[in-house]
Amino acid sequence: MKKHLKLTLLALAASSALSVSAYAHRTWLLPSATVLAGKDNWVTVDAAVSNDLFYFEHQPLNIDGLAVMAPDGSAVTPENVAKGRYRNTFDVKLTQDGTYKMMVLNQGAFASYKLDGQQKRMRGKPETIAKDIPAGSTDVRISEIQGRIEIFVTSGKPTDAVLKTTGTGLEMVPVTHPNNLYAGEKATFRLMLDGQPAAGLDVEVVPGGIRYRDKLNDSKVTTDESGTFSVTWPTPGMYWLHANIRDKKSRIENAERRASYSTTLEVLAP
């Protein structure tokens, strides 16, 4: 009995030493509403990084790369931007009818290298990181990050101008409008990587609310050759969807490219 306990404690110690990046921290935006009626509505959005959805328990999501697009394609300045301990928050006034898209783009690079026998890490811009690595470094490994987090909010009748993709990184083309989601119904989306279908990619689908139940009820769906996947929502609520891919298609020479896409979708009751 004692021997078993010792082994278990050793195993725990070993795993926590390795677990610096082992936690699958989820990055997300959470709007106060996605379906609105009337004029001059406001939406408040929370931006956070956490384990459990959609709870604020770890750190805020950096929103330096925040962009808000109105139904007519114009840029909207968010208001009341606030930085908190566990979440950052911003407000958007919906002056137009139609669908808004709010995005946080995380585009950067990081490098790991050995210098004077020491393992080092650094962050930088994709355009300059290679130059910033000190001379004499060995075992240089550079990764370019292309992260996209998006949400969609509709005032009145849904529109689709904001659903257009840019052709860079991992993006989602909604076949089903993202503000037309109801429990029990099937919704279809398509993932694109650099403007091409992202085939064979695993998409995580996680419903929020784990704090008040035992089972996570998450699911995984794989995109087909056209990058398409479907979800039939079991219950109403907020869902987090996420996919990521690593390849060599970085604009930095000899670097790995890590592209990811996350979205929070609101599924209404039928």
Add this chain to the structure above:
Amino acid sequence: MRLTISAAVTSLIATQAAAGDATISIDIPRLTVAEYHRPYVAFWIESASGDRISNLAVWYDVKQKDNEGNKWLKDMRQWWRKTGRELALPADGLSSPTRAPGTHQISFDATAKPLADLPAGEYQLIVEAAREVGGRELLRIPFQWPPKDARKLEIKGENEIGAISFALKP
């Protein structure tokens, strides 16, 4: 289209029954709650396939200034999604104020829009009610149009709608 709405809160007033009409009678329940608000109610007809929608009436806070009352139209969430979000409200002949608890009637002449435009077939009358700081309820009554004979179809609600009766006359 002549839209007849009974004003009495407590009693049923039988409207002059023209040949070929449909009359909806709705019972809005009297609820004992801390904060009571008259419900928003939408009435519409849907074809069996769901692709044809005919709005009949929408009861909501039309009197609020600057159309502030429109904000909660989306709480009638199936109506909002099927048709409401495409409408510009208030709209003549469609929108009117919320009703107090009691029984209310609305009648539609078969020779006028929207009934006059309905092709023969299977339909559903759908009534959706949403109450501020309260719940939401949706009831459906399937029916055939045009009716072969006079009939009265009824359904009882559980929370926000007491009962609906749908009287059809060929």
